[in-house]
Amino acid sequence: MYAKQGLLFDAHEIFNELPSPCVASWSALIAGYVENGQTREALNILAKMQRHGVSPNVVTFIYGLKACSNLQALDKGQELHAEVIVEGLEDHPFVNSSLVDMYARCGAFAEAREVFDELPHQDIVSWTTLISAYADNGHDKQAIICLEAMQKLGISPNVITIVCSLKACGNTGNLSVGKKLHMDIIVEQLEGNPFATNSLIYMYTKCGSLDEAWHIFEEMHSPDIISWNSIISGFAEQGENERALALSKQMQEQGLLPDNTTLVGVLKAVANMEAFEHGRRLHAQVFHSCEDQSIDLIVATALVDMYCKCGSIVYAQQVFNKMETKDYVLWTSLLTGYAQQGYSDLLFQAYDSMKAHGLQPTAVTFLSLLNVCSHAGLINSAYSILEVMCGYGIEPDIKHLNCIVDLLGRSGQFFLAFAVLERLPIKPTYIIWSTILGHCRNHSISELAQYVFECAVSDEEVESAFFVVMSNLSSEFVSEEYEDVLHSCYGTSASSSLL
Protein backbone atom coordinates (compact mmCIF):
# COMPACT_ATOMS: atom_id res chain seq x y z
CA MET A 1 0.00 0.00 0.00
CA TYR A 2 2.72 2.47 0.97
CA ALA A 3 4.87 1.50 -2.01
CA LYS A 4 2.04 2.20 -4.47
CA GLN A 5 1.36 5.59 -2.99
CA GLY A 6 4.90 6.67 -3.60
CA LEU A 7 5.82 6.42 0.07
CA LEU A 8 8.74 4.21 -0.76
CA PHE A 9 10.65 5.11 2.35
CA ASP A 10 7.80 3.95 4.63
CA ALA A 11 7.31 0.87 2.50
CA HIS A 12 10.94 -0.07 2.69
CA GLU A 13 10.99 0.50 6.45
CA ILE A 14 8.11 -1.90 6.98
CA PHE A 15 9.71 -4.36 4.60
CA ASN A 16 12.96 -4.29 6.56
CA GLU A 17 11.14 -5.28 9.74
CA LEU A 18 9.82 -8.48 8.21
CA PRO A 19 11.76 -11.41 9.69
CA SER A 20 11.89 -13.42 6.47
CA PRO A 21 10.05 -11.67 3.64
CA CYS A 22 8.22 -13.96 1.21
CA VAL A 23 8.23 -13.50 -2.55
CA ALA A 24 5.01 -11.49 -2.42
CA SER A 25 6.58 -8.92 -0.09
CA TRP A 26 9.68 -8.65 -2.27
CA SER A 27 7.51 -8.27 -5.37
CA ALA A 28 5.33 -5.60 -3.82
CA LEU A 29 8.44 -3.61 -2.99
CA ILE A 30 9.87 -4.06 -6.51
CA ALA A 31 6.51 -3.04 -8.01
CA GLY A 32 6.48 0.10 -5.89
CA TYR A 33 9.92 1.14 -7.07
CA VAL A 34 9.10 0.47 -10.74
CA GLU A 35 5.83 2.38 -10.58
CA ASN A 36 7.58 5.35 -9.03
CA GLY A 37 10.17 5.47 -11.76
CA GLN A 38 13.00 4.10 -9.61
CA THR A 39 13.75 1.28 -11.99
CA ARG A 40 17.44 0.96 -11.21
CA GLU A 41 16.70 0.49 -7.52
CA ALA A 42 13.95 -2.01 -8.39
CA LEU A 43 16.46 -4.18 -10.20
CA ASN A 44 18.86 -3.93 -7.26
CA ILE A 45 16.14 -5.18 -4.94
CA LEU A 46 15.37 -8.00 -7.36
CA ALA A 47 19.03 -9.06 -7.31
CA LYS A 48 19.04 -8.89 -3.52
CA MET A 49 15.94 -11.04 -3.38
CA GLN A 50 17.64 -13.68 -5.46
CA ARG A 51 20.74 -13.56 -3.25
CA HIS A 52 18.41 -14.37 -0.35
CA GLY A 53 17.45 -17.52 -2.22
CA VAL A 54 13.86 -16.42 -2.94
CA SER A 55 12.57 -17.53 -6.35
CA PRO A 56 10.76 -14.91 -8.46
CA ASN A 57 7.08 -15.35 -9.25
CA VAL A 58 4.82 -13.91 -11.97
CA VAL A 59 4.61 -10.48 -10.36
CA THR A 60 8.37 -10.29 -9.89
CA PHE A 61 8.89 -11.07 -13.55
CA ILE A 62 6.30 -8.59 -14.79
CA TYR A 63 7.84 -5.72 -12.84
CA GLY A 64 11.41 -6.88 -13.38
CA LEU A 65 10.83 -6.95 -17.13
CA LYS A 66 9.12 -3.57 -17.03
CA ALA A 67 12.19 -2.18 -15.26
CA CYS A 68 14.39 -3.64 -18.00
CA SER A 69 12.16 -2.01 -20.65
CA ASN A 70 12.45 1.38 -18.99
CA LEU A 71 16.22 1.10 -18.67
CA GLN A 72 16.68 -0.52 -22.09
CA ALA A 73 18.63 -3.15 -20.15
CA LEU A 74 18.57 -5.95 -22.68
CA ASP A 75 21.19 -8.07 -20.87
CA LYS A 76 19.25 -8.10 -17.63
CA GLY A 77 16.05 -8.77 -19.58
CA GLN A 78 17.58 -11.79 -21.23
CA GLU A 79 18.70 -13.08 -17.83
CA LEU A 80 15.14 -12.76 -16.59
CA HIS A 81 13.90 -14.54 -19.72
CA ALA A 82 16.16 -17.49 -18.89
CA GLU A 83 14.82 -17.51 -15.33
CA VAL A 84 11.22 -17.44 -16.57
CA ILE A 85 11.96 -20.76 -18.25
CA VAL A 86 13.71 -22.15 -15.14
CA GLU A 87 10.61 -21.29 -13.10
CA GLY A 88 8.39 -22.95 -15.71
CA LEU A 89 6.41 -19.77 -16.38
CA GLU A 90 6.95 -19.66 -20.15
CA ASP A 91 3.26 -20.29 -20.80
CA HIS A 92 1.99 -17.47 -18.63
CA PRO A 93 0.24 -14.90 -20.85
CA PHE A 94 1.13 -11.86 -18.70
CA VAL A 95 4.77 -12.86 -18.42
CA ASN A 96 4.91 -13.50 -22.15
CA SER A 97 3.46 -10.13 -23.08
CA SER A 98 5.98 -8.55 -20.75
CA LEU A 99 8.77 -10.43 -22.50
CA VAL A 100 7.61 -9.26 -25.93
CA ASP A 101 7.41 -5.73 -24.58
CA MET A 102 10.86 -5.89 -22.99
CA TYR A 103 12.58 -7.10 -26.15
CA ALA A 104 10.79 -4.59 -28.38
CA ARG A 105 11.45 -1.61 -26.06
CA CYS A 106 15.11 -2.59 -25.92
CA GLY A 107 15.15 -2.40 -29.70
CA ALA A 108 15.49 -6.17 -30.11
CA PHE A 109 12.58 -6.54 -32.52
CA ALA A 110 13.75 -9.86 -33.94
CA GLU A 111 13.75 -11.40 -30.45
CA ALA A 112 10.40 -9.79 -29.61
CA ARG A 113 8.96 -11.30 -32.75
CA GLU A 114 10.50 -14.68 -31.97
CA VAL A 115 8.93 -14.78 -28.51
CA PHE A 116 5.63 -13.61 -29.98
CA ASP A 117 5.63 -16.18 -32.79
CA GLU A 118 6.21 -19.01 -30.34
CA LEU A 119 3.47 -18.00 -27.93
CA PRO A 120 0.96 -20.74 -27.19
CA HIS A 121 -1.83 -18.15 -27.41
CA GLN A 122 -1.39 -14.86 -29.20
CA ASP A 123 -3.96 -12.80 -27.38
CA ILE A 124 -5.09 -9.23 -27.91
CA VAL A 125 -2.54 -7.95 -25.39
CA SER A 126 0.49 -9.58 -27.00
CA TRP A 127 -0.65 -8.34 -30.42
CA THR A 128 -1.15 -4.86 -29.05
CA THR A 129 2.22 -4.95 -27.33
CA LEU A 130 3.86 -5.62 -30.67
CA ILE A 131 1.84 -2.97 -32.50
CA SER A 132 2.56 -0.41 -29.81
CA ALA A 133 6.30 -1.10 -29.81
CA TYR A 134 6.48 -0.87 -33.58
CA ALA A 135 4.51 2.38 -33.63
CA ASP A 136 6.68 3.95 -30.93
CA ASN A 137 9.92 3.15 -32.71
CA GLY A 138 9.35 4.31 -36.23
CA HIS A 139 8.26 0.92 -37.58
CA ASP A 140 4.79 2.21 -38.32
CA LYS A 141 4.21 0.19 -41.45
CA GLN A 142 5.10 -2.95 -39.52
CA ALA A 143 2.56 -1.91 -36.86
CA ILE A 144 -0.21 -1.65 -39.44
CA ILE A 145 0.77 -4.99 -40.98
CA CYS A 146 0.40 -6.52 -37.50
CA LEU A 147 -2.99 -4.90 -37.00
CA GLU A 148 -4.24 -6.32 -40.27
CA ALA A 149 -2.76 -9.76 -39.56
CA MET A 150 -4.49 -9.77 -36.19
CA GLN A 151 -7.83 -8.81 -37.70
CA LYS A 152 -7.46 -11.52 -40.32
CA LEU A 153 -7.30 -14.04 -37.49
CA GLY A 154 -10.67 -12.77 -36.30
CA ILE A 155 -9.39 -10.77 -33.35
CA SER A 156 -11.04 -7.36 -33.11
CA PRO A 157 -8.93 -4.46 -31.91
CA ASN A 158 -9.89 -3.11 -28.49
CA VAL A 159 -9.52 0.51 -27.51
CA ILE A 160 -5.83 0.14 -26.67
CA THR A 161 -5.07 -1.55 -29.98
CA ILE A 162 -6.97 1.21 -31.76
CA VAL A 163 -5.01 3.92 -29.96
CA CYS A 164 -1.65 2.37 -30.89
CA SER A 165 -2.73 1.73 -34.45
CA LEU A 166 -4.01 5.27 -34.95
CA LYS A 167 -0.57 6.53 -33.99
CA ALA A 168 0.97 4.34 -36.69
CA CYS A 169 -1.61 5.59 -39.22
CA GLY A 170 -0.81 9.20 -38.34
CA ASN A 171 2.91 8.63 -38.63
CA THR A 172 2.62 7.05 -42.07
CA GLY A 173 -0.23 9.21 -43.34
CA ASN A 174 -2.36 6.09 -43.75
CA LEU A 175 -5.77 7.72 -43.86
CA SER A 176 -7.68 4.70 -45.15
CA VAL A 177 -6.71 2.42 -42.25
CA GLY A 178 -7.21 5.37 -39.91
CA LYS A 179 -10.78 5.83 -41.16
CA LYS A 180 -11.50 2.13 -40.63
CA LEU A 181 -10.31 2.46 -37.05
CA HIS A 182 -12.57 5.49 -36.68
CA MET A 183 -15.44 3.23 -37.78
CA ASP A 184 -14.40 0.67 -35.17
CA ILE A 185 -14.54 3.40 -32.53
CA ILE A 186 -18.07 4.32 -33.56
CA VAL A 187 -19.20 0.69 -33.69
CA GLU A 188 -17.70 -0.03 -30.27
CA GLN A 189 -19.21 3.20 -28.93
CA LEU A 190 -15.85 4.46 -27.78
CA GLU A 191 -16.44 8.07 -28.83
CA GLY A 192 -16.55 9.15 -25.22
CA ASN A 193 -13.14 7.64 -24.51
CA PRO A 194 -10.60 10.49 -24.40
CA PHE A 195 -7.72 8.20 -25.40
CA ALA A 196 -9.56 7.09 -28.52
CA THR A 197 -10.77 10.59 -29.41
CA ASN A 198 -7.40 12.24 -28.88
CA SER A 199 -5.76 9.57 -30.99
CA LEU A 200 -8.25 10.29 -33.76
CA ILE A 201 -7.36 13.98 -33.64
CA TYR A 202 -3.70 13.03 -33.84
CA MET A 203 -4.25 10.70 -36.79
CA TYR A 204 -6.43 13.12 -38.77
CA THR A 205 -4.10 16.11 -38.32
CA LYS A 206 -1.05 14.05 -39.28
CA CYS A 207 -2.89 12.88 -42.39
CA GLY A 208 -3.73 16.46 -43.24
CA SER A 209 -7.47 16.00 -42.70
CA LEU A 210 -7.84 19.09 -40.58
CA ASP A 211 -11.59 19.48 -41.06
CA GLU A 212 -12.17 15.97 -39.76
CA ALA A 213 -9.85 16.57 -36.79
CA TRP A 214 -11.59 19.84 -36.03
CA HIS A 215 -15.00 18.22 -36.22
CA ILE A 216 -14.01 15.62 -33.63
CA PHE A 217 -12.46 18.23 -31.39
CA GLU A 218 -15.56 20.41 -31.54
CA GLU A 219 -17.82 17.54 -30.57
CA MET A 220 -15.90 16.88 -27.39
CA HIS A 221 -17.71 17.91 -24.21
CA SER A 222 -14.66 18.98 -22.29
CA PRO A 223 -11.41 18.58 -24.18
CA ASP A 224 -8.49 18.02 -21.83
CA ILE A 225 -5.00 19.49 -22.19
CA ILE A 226 -3.96 16.63 -24.46
CA SER A 227 -6.89 17.25 -26.82
CA TRP A 228 -5.96 20.93 -27.00
CA ASN A 229 -2.31 20.19 -27.55
CA SER A 230 -3.08 17.64 -30.25
CA ILE A 231 -5.18 20.07 -32.23
CA ILE A 232 -2.77 22.97 -31.68
CA SER A 233 0.36 21.12 -32.73
CA GLY A 234 -1.57 19.41 -35.52
CA PHE A 235 -2.63 22.74 -36.98
CA ALA A 236 0.85 24.19 -36.54
CA GLU A 237 2.42 21.22 -38.26
CA GLN A 238 0.11 21.63 -41.23
CA GLY A 239 0.92 25.31 -41.51
CA GLU A 240 -2.40 26.53 -40.09
CA ASN A 241 -0.40 28.86 -37.91
CA GLU A 242 -2.95 31.54 -37.06
CA ARG A 243 -5.49 28.90 -36.09
CA ALA A 244 -2.94 27.20 -33.86
CA LEU A 245 -2.21 30.48 -32.09
CA ALA A 246 -5.89 31.36 -31.77
CA LEU A 247 -6.57 27.95 -30.24
CA SER A 248 -3.84 28.31 -27.67
CA LYS A 249 -5.39 31.61 -26.65
CA GLN A 250 -8.83 30.03 -26.52
CA MET A 251 -7.51 27.19 -24.41
CA GLN A 252 -6.20 29.63 -21.84
CA GLU A 253 -9.48 31.54 -21.84
CA GLN A 254 -11.14 28.26 -20.84
CA GLY A 255 -8.92 28.25 -17.77
CA LEU A 256 -6.42 25.63 -18.90
CA LEU A 257 -2.75 26.38 -18.32
CA PRO A 258 -0.45 25.81 -21.28
CA ASP A 259 2.28 23.25 -20.63
CA ASN A 260 5.53 22.51 -22.44
CA THR A 261 3.76 20.63 -25.20
CA THR A 262 1.42 23.56 -25.84
CA LEU A 263 4.42 25.83 -25.98
CA VAL A 264 6.24 23.62 -28.47
CA GLY A 265 3.19 23.66 -30.74
CA VAL A 266 2.89 27.43 -30.50
CA LEU A 267 6.62 27.86 -31.17
CA LYS A 268 6.27 25.77 -34.28
CA ALA A 269 3.50 28.05 -35.57
CA VAL A 270 5.61 31.11 -34.76
CA ALA A 271 8.62 29.56 -36.52
CA ASN A 272 6.51 28.88 -39.61
CA MET A 273 5.37 32.49 -39.65
CA GLU A 274 8.92 33.71 -38.98
CA ALA A 275 7.33 35.94 -36.36
CA PHE A 276 10.46 36.92 -34.50
CA GLU A 277 8.88 39.35 -32.03
CA HIS A 278 6.24 36.86 -31.03
CA GLY A 279 8.95 34.26 -30.55
CA ARG A 280 10.94 36.64 -28.35
CA ARG A 281 7.89 37.20 -26.12
CA LEU A 282 7.35 33.46 -25.76
CA HIS A 283 11.00 32.94 -24.91
CA ALA A 284 10.82 35.60 -22.19
CA GLN A 285 7.68 33.95 -20.85
CA VAL A 286 9.38 30.54 -20.73
CA PHE A 287 12.41 32.01 -19.05
CA HIS A 288 10.38 33.65 -16.28
CA SER A 289 8.20 30.62 -15.70
CA CYS A 290 11.18 28.37 -14.97
CA GLU A 291 12.04 28.62 -11.30
CA ASP A 292 15.67 27.65 -11.68
CA GLN A 293 15.72 29.17 -15.17
CA SER A 294 16.57 25.82 -16.71
CA ILE A 295 14.55 25.36 -19.85
CA ASP A 296 13.14 21.97 -20.80
CA LEU A 297 15.26 20.29 -23.48
CA ILE A 298 12.44 19.87 -25.99
CA VAL A 299 11.26 23.45 -25.48
CA ALA A 300 14.85 24.61 -25.98
CA THR A 301 15.04 22.65 -29.21
CA ALA A 302 11.85 24.30 -30.41
CA LEU A 303 13.27 27.71 -29.45
CA VAL A 304 16.51 27.07 -31.34
CA ASP A 305 14.51 26.00 -34.35
CA MET A 306 12.22 29.02 -34.09
CA TYR A 307 15.12 31.49 -33.88
CA CYS A 308 16.88 29.84 -36.80
CA LYS A 309 13.75 29.97 -38.95
CA CYS A 310 13.39 33.63 -38.05
CA GLY A 311 16.98 34.17 -39.17
CA SER A 312 18.21 35.02 -35.66
CA ILE A 313 21.17 32.69 -35.43
CA VAL A 314 22.66 34.62 -32.49
CA TYR A 315 19.58 34.05 -30.33
CA ALA A 316 19.52 30.40 -31.36
CA GLN A 317 23.13 30.04 -30.25
CA GLN A 318 22.31 31.74 -26.96
CA VAL A 319 19.57 29.26 -26.16
CA PHE A 320 21.78 26.40 -27.26
CA ASN A 321 24.78 27.49 -25.17
CA LYS A 322 22.73 27.87 -22.02
CA MET A 323 21.59 24.26 -22.06
CA GLU A 324 23.58 22.10 -19.69
CA THR A 325 22.59 18.83 -21.28
CA LYS A 326 22.56 18.83 -25.06
CA ASP A 327 21.21 15.82 -26.87
CA TYR A 328 21.71 15.08 -30.55
CA VAL A 329 18.35 16.60 -31.49
CA LEU A 330 19.30 19.95 -29.94
CA TRP A 331 22.61 19.82 -31.80
CA THR A 332 20.87 18.92 -35.02
CA SER A 333 18.36 21.76 -34.70
CA LEU A 334 21.29 24.21 -34.58
CA LEU A 335 23.15 22.47 -37.41
CA THR A 336 20.01 22.48 -39.51
CA GLY A 337 19.52 26.15 -38.76
CA TYR A 338 23.03 26.90 -40.03
CA ALA A 339 22.31 24.87 -43.13
CA GLN A 340 18.99 26.60 -43.78
CA GLN A 341 20.61 30.00 -43.49
CA GLY A 342 23.57 28.95 -45.63
CA TYR A 343 26.24 29.31 -42.92
CA SER A 344 28.47 26.55 -44.22
CA ASP A 345 31.55 27.44 -42.12
CA LEU A 346 29.56 27.58 -38.91
CA LEU A 347 27.91 24.32 -39.82
CA PHE A 348 31.15 22.42 -40.37
CA GLN A 349 32.60 23.85 -37.14
CA ALA A 350 29.54 22.86 -35.16
CA TYR A 351 29.58 19.41 -36.74
CA ASP A 352 33.17 18.88 -35.51
CA SER A 353 32.26 20.26 -32.12
CA MET A 354 29.31 17.93 -31.83
CA LYS A 355 31.52 14.94 -32.52
CA ALA A 356 34.09 16.25 -30.03
CA HIS A 357 31.30 16.21 -27.44
CA GLY A 358 30.88 12.51 -28.09
CA LEU A 359 27.66 12.67 -30.11
CA GLN A 360 27.32 10.59 -33.25
CA PRO A 361 26.03 12.24 -36.39
CA THR A 362 22.79 10.82 -37.76
CA ALA A 363 21.09 10.70 -41.15
CA VAL A 364 19.54 14.11 -40.38
CA THR A 365 22.95 15.62 -39.55
CA PHE A 366 24.29 14.49 -42.89
CA LEU A 367 21.25 15.82 -44.66
CA SER A 368 22.01 19.27 -43.26
CA LEU A 369 25.63 18.99 -44.34
CA LEU A 370 24.58 17.97 -47.83
CA ASN A 371 21.99 20.73 -47.97
CA VAL A 372 24.57 23.35 -47.21
CA CYS A 373 26.87 21.91 -49.89
CA SER A 374 24.01 22.01 -52.34
CA HIS A 375 23.34 25.61 -51.35
CA ALA A 376 26.98 26.62 -51.83
CA GLY A 377 27.65 24.47 -54.87
CA LEU A 378 30.30 22.38 -53.07
CA ILE A 379 30.22 19.25 -55.17
CA ASN A 380 33.42 17.66 -53.90
CA SER A 381 32.52 18.27 -50.27
CA ALA A 382 29.17 16.65 -50.91
CA TYR A 383 30.83 13.55 -52.30
CA SER A 384 33.14 13.21 -49.33
CA ILE A 385 30.24 13.74 -46.91
CA LEU A 386 28.39 10.93 -48.62
CA GLU A 387 31.43 8.72 -48.11
CA VAL A 388 31.82 9.65 -44.44
CA MET A 389 28.13 8.95 -43.98
CA CYS A 390 28.45 5.49 -45.45
CA GLY A 391 31.49 5.01 -43.19
CA TYR A 392 29.14 5.53 -40.22
CA GLY A 393 26.98 2.77 -41.60
CA ILE A 394 24.17 5.18 -42.51
CA GLU A 395 22.55 4.36 -45.82
CA PRO A 396 21.69 7.45 -47.83
CA ASP A 397 17.96 7.80 -48.32
CA ILE A 398 15.98 9.60 -50.96
CA LYS A 399 16.52 13.03 -49.36
CA HIS A 400 20.32 12.69 -49.37
CA LEU A 401 20.21 11.50 -52.93
CA ASN A 402 18.02 14.42 -53.83
CA CYS A 403 20.67 16.84 -52.50
CA ILE A 404 23.36 15.33 -54.69
CA VAL A 405 21.15 15.28 -57.74
CA ASP A 406 20.09 18.86 -57.05
CA LEU A 407 23.72 19.89 -56.81
CA LEU A 408 24.68 18.21 -60.06
CA GLY A 409 21.57 19.35 -61.87
CA ARG A 410 22.10 22.93 -60.80
CA SER A 411 25.52 22.97 -62.43
CA GLY A 412 24.14 21.25 -65.51
CA GLN A 413 25.97 17.97 -64.90
CA PHE A 414 23.03 15.77 -65.84
CA PHE A 415 25.21 12.95 -67.06
CA LEU A 416 26.88 12.67 -63.67
CA ALA A 417 23.53 12.96 -61.93
CA PHE A 418 22.28 9.92 -63.81
CA ALA A 419 25.52 8.09 -63.04
CA VAL A 420 24.99 8.71 -59.31
CA LEU A 421 21.40 7.50 -59.57
CA GLU A 422 22.57 4.28 -61.14
CA ARG A 423 25.32 3.66 -58.62
CA LEU A 424 23.29 4.02 -55.45
CA PRO A 425 21.07 1.26 -54.12
CA ILE A 426 17.97 3.45 -53.90
CA LYS A 427 15.42 3.71 -56.65
CA PRO A 428 14.77 7.31 -57.66
CA THR A 429 11.23 8.46 -57.00
CA TYR A 430 9.19 11.21 -58.56
CA ILE A 431 10.74 13.56 -55.96
CA ILE A 432 14.13 13.08 -57.58
CA TRP A 433 12.67 13.38 -61.06
CA SER A 434 10.97 16.64 -60.10
CA THR A 435 14.32 18.02 -58.95
CA ILE A 436 16.00 17.08 -62.20
CA LEU A 437 13.09 18.36 -64.24
CA GLY A 438 13.34 21.71 -62.51
CA HIS A 439 16.96 21.95 -63.58
CA CYS A 440 16.13 20.87 -67.11
CA ARG A 441 13.91 23.91 -67.29
CA ASN A 442 16.66 26.16 -65.97
CA HIS A 443 19.03 24.77 -68.57
CA SER A 444 16.36 24.71 -71.29
CA ILE A 445 16.91 21.05 -72.16
CA SER A 446 13.52 19.85 -73.32
CA GLU A 447 14.58 16.46 -74.74
CA LEU A 448 16.01 15.40 -71.41
CA ALA A 449 12.95 16.81 -69.68
CA GLN A 450 10.71 14.53 -71.72
CA TYR A 451 12.82 11.53 -70.82
CA VAL A 452 12.80 12.46 -67.15
CA PHE A 453 9.06 12.94 -67.24
CA GLU A 454 8.57 9.47 -68.65
CA CYS A 455 10.74 8.04 -65.88
CA ALA A 456 8.65 9.90 -63.34
CA VAL A 457 5.25 8.73 -64.55
CA SER A 458 6.44 5.12 -64.49
CA ASP A 459 6.87 5.48 -60.71
CA GLU A 460 4.02 3.54 -59.14
CA GLU A 461 4.15 5.61 -55.98
CA VAL A 462 3.53 8.79 -57.89
CA GLU A 463 0.77 10.90 -56.37
CA SER A 464 -1.70 13.15 -58.09
CA ALA A 465 -0.19 16.21 -56.40
CA PHE A 466 2.97 15.49 -58.34
CA PHE A 467 1.21 16.04 -61.64
CA VAL A 468 0.18 19.48 -60.54
CA VAL A 469 3.80 20.36 -59.78
CA MET A 470 4.92 18.70 -62.95
CA SER A 471 2.34 20.58 -64.96
CA ASN A 472 3.66 23.90 -63.66
CA LEU A 473 7.25 22.96 -64.29
CA SER A 474 6.84 21.60 -67.76
CA SER A 475 4.34 23.98 -69.33
CA GLU A 476 7.08 26.37 -70.33
CA PHE A 477 8.98 24.10 -72.61
CA VAL A 478 6.95 21.00 -73.31
CA SER A 479 5.17 20.32 -76.58
CA GLU A 480 1.38 20.16 -76.90
CA GLU A 481 1.44 16.46 -77.60
CA TYR A 482 3.28 16.06 -74.36
CA GLU A 483 0.73 18.17 -72.52
CA ASP A 484 -1.88 15.63 -73.55
CA VAL A 485 0.16 12.85 -71.93
CA LEU A 486 0.37 14.95 -68.81
CA HIS A 487 -3.37 15.48 -68.66
CA SER A 488 -4.23 11.88 -69.38
CA CYS A 489 -1.84 10.77 -66.64
CA TYR A 490 -3.36 13.25 -64.26
CA GLY A 491 -6.82 11.92 -65.05
CA THR A 492 -5.74 8.31 -64.51
CA SER A 493 -4.10 9.05 -61.23
CA ALA A 494 -7.00 11.08 -59.92
CA SER A 495 -9.50 8.36 -60.67
CA SER A 496 -7.32 5.57 -59.28
CA SER A 497 -6.91 7.43 -56.01
CA LEU A 498 -10.67 7.40 -55.60
CA LEU A 499 -10.78 3.62 -55.53
Add this chain to the structure above:
DNA sequence: CTAGGGTTAG
Protein backbone atom coordinates in the same frame (compact mmCIF):
# COMPACT_ATOMS: atom_id res chain seq x y z
C1' DC B 1 -0.18 -8.33 -12.32
C1' DT B 2 1.01 -7.80 -19.28
C1' DA B 3 -0.59 -3.48 -24.12
C1' DG B 4 -2.92 2.94 -24.52
C1' DG B 5 -3.59 9.66 -25.86
C1' DG B 6 -0.34 15.40 -26.99
C1' DT B 7 5.93 17.84 -27.60
C1' DT B 8 11.97 18.57 -30.52
C1' DA B 9 15.92 18.46 -35.63
C1' DG B 10 14.37 16.85 -41.74
